[in-house]
Amino acid sequence: MRFVVFSILIYIFIPFTCFAQESKAQTPESYYLIGWLNNWDQQNKDYPFVLQDDGVTWKITVSCNTDDGWFKIVPSSAFGRSDFWKNLLCAPYDGCQELSGEMVVDGGAWYLARTSGTYTIEIVPSEFRYHITLNESIAQSFSGTLPVLYINTENPVDSKDNYVHGSCFLNVPNGSAYSPLGSEEAPLSLWIKGRGNYTWSAFEKKPYRLKFEEKVTPMGLTQSRHFVLMANADDDYATLRNTVGFELSRLMGLDYTPSQRPVELVLNGDYKGLYMLTEKIRVAHDRVNIVEQDNRETDPYNITGGWLIEIDNYDDDQQIRFCESNGEMLRFTYHSPDTLSEEQYDYLSDCLKATDAAIYQTDKSSTEWEEKIDMDVLARYYIVQEIMDDCESFHGSCFISKDRGFDSKLKFGPVWDFGNAFRRDHLRFIYDKPSFSQSWIGEIARYPRFQERVKQLWWHFLSVNYSQVDTYIDEFINQIAEASQCDGIRWPQYKQDNINGRKDSFKWNLSRKVQFLTEQWGAYDTGIKQSTDNHAQEEWFTLDGRQLGERPVKSGIYLYKGRKVVVK
Incomplete structure (x- = not known):
């Protein structure tokens, strides 16, 4: 029987072969394993569960030699019935990673990961309970194209309120522009806890906050003890929402934009997928560069x-x-x-x-x-x-x-x-x-003055920066493509498959909104015109959008009323 199996990883719907143990004599109500995505077989009884000596527990051991996939269990009484699909025993979709739990009728499936070993699945239909044993560890599967951050902790990381002590090291692939951080033999000390509100509570792929014992500069990020691992489980646009938003901030010339680097995370031996190691927003000379105010200060100034x-x-x-x-x-x-x-x-x-x-x-x-x-x-x-x-x-x-x-x-x-x-x-x-x-x-x-300033900056963005965004997106997607595929295997529910299709959908939305804003705020006239006129002082800007206090005295190209103007 060809079918797909299940893990905590992606919708790879390539059928594969599993082999079941020889069954004992079956009672009239027997149970069978069947697979999914265009491979459900309503008649196949080749993979039966075995009734155990206690008379209530049924068991099957499967070994999978190819990819991951989904399973459901069907009782023998359902075969040949018109309501076949309403009599299947499943794990709820939102809890399908659990290795023990309560079965439901229809409405879910088990998703087991590829493994070099075997899974033993036990069910007690009379109690709607199941238990799955992984007989050998799931093979780690990261891309090898991105740095891999290994974190090991003394206790589970299950709270966003309390730090857990641990250690880490960062391996980089051959030819990488980045340097390793620590090593397996000499890891760095750090503390880690969960972070976020909705992203912490609503997703199994969790974001984390890191606090190193000493300041570090991982992959060229600004030196600090404080960083964030962004999971982006809520981003079904190929991790482009934050990535492009941050890049637009840089192009728009905001004082500080957090930098981020794509990494793959292995936490306590468990491959967690693609993350963005990101600078945490905090007061510092190379982050939010303001005076750091003391707690409980009272001085009026x-x-x-x-x-x-x-x-x-x-x-x-x-x-x-x-x-x-x-x-x-x-x-x-x-x-x-x-x-x-x-x-x-x-x-x-x-x-x-x-x-x-x-x-x-x-x-x-x-x-x-x-x-x-x-x-x-x-x-x-x-x-x-x-x-x-x-x-x-x-x-x-x-x-x-x-x-x-x-x-x-x-x-x-x-x-x-x-x-x-x-x-x-x-x-x-x-x-x-x-x-x-x-x-x-x-x-x-x-306020008209605000809208006028917005239009001036918008014209500058269209004429100078917008053309860079498309290339930036393509380069980023190429960088993370293989890691995103591995992430999709690890977390199929977060839709990291078809990364190029998701990139194209993101680009379509971006261009659609830019066109709307252009219709509202006007398009930039890219024609360069000669000028020696003494125009109004407040309408002159440099090419990076800075308003000048007077008509420029130096020769060069400037912005005047949304046009590029040569001043001689």
């Missing part, structure tokens, strides 16, 4: 900064909460400092409430909100979110910083979570009928 906060969509003890002027709840989680004095709490609360009041001025020619928020930085941040059609962008994982100083402004960024990018059918602005409440941005978008 020192408490003006630095602040690293986040517009959040989860309640947290470390938050300031109040209603936005449109009636929506605003949650600001403070990350640095993370333990506040009364003076710090009052200062931050007053600052944020004053900002909200300034944003909701009736007079949209007012510039009061610009005294609170750096408009140029916000415009760049906003454009990135619009290009990615991130309908959760100003709802959660929306970071804001403020440096020290009575006149310092709130700066949006760094970008972080693009997990909800391109999840809508309708083309519209992210604040227009959003899937999630979008704090502040819908009201700010009503």
